Amino acid sequence: MYDTNVNDTTLLRLITPSSSPSNMTDYLSSLLIWTTDNDMQPNTSNTKEIILGRINSTSIPSLSTPAGPIQRVTTFKLLGLHLDAGLSWTTHISTIVSKASKRLYFLKQLRRAGVPPRQLLHFYTAVIRPVLEYASPVWHYSITQAQSRHLESTQK
Numbered sequence: 001m002y003d004t005n006v007n008d009t010t011l012l013r014l015i016t017p018s019s020s021p022s023n024m025t026d027y028l029s030s031l032l033i034w035t036t037d038n039d040m041q042p043n044t045s046n047t048k049e050i051i052l053g054r055i056n057s058t059s060i061p062s063l064s065t066p067a068g069p070i071q072r073v074t075t076f077k078l079l080g081l082h083l084d085a086g087l088s089w090t091t092h093i094s095t096i097v098s099k100a101s102k103r104l105y106f107l108k109q110l111r112r113a114g115v116p117p118r119q120l121l122h123f124y125t126a127v128i129r130p131v132l133e134y135a136s137p138v139w140h141y142s143i144t145q146a147q148s149r150h151l152e153s154t155q156k
Contacts, residue, residue, distance in 0.1 A: 009042075010078065024049075028063050028070075044068060050076045052087055081135055089139045093147045097154050100131045104154070129155075 011027045035042055044067040051060060051072070063070040074085045082092035107123055115123075132151060143151075 048073045089143050100128050100154050103128045
């Protein structure tokens, strides 16, 4: 009988052209043994596998558990960042711009309602700007000019 589901666990293996083949199946097996020994069960319905970078993913065996195979995805949300297999930030930028745009609608409604500019600025810096800047040191250095313009136009 399991007491707890295991959520929010990340296994990571760096594979380079000079490294040995992936042993992620061994890591997963170790995790499954640990969870069993600690009366836990992995939440396999929420478990995903993503292979990041320029590597032939067909040469890497798919992961599976006794409950079934693990779905291999091309995009994944981890700690609020939307990662994609090609290491571009297209999905992340689109997602945060969409989220910020929805919040900008409320800012416009507040302005129409006659809220003073100082309070509008406070709303922007507390509710909208954090969405656009969350974890920016991780992704901002490598976005394209088009993505940067998309962010800037949202902020204006």
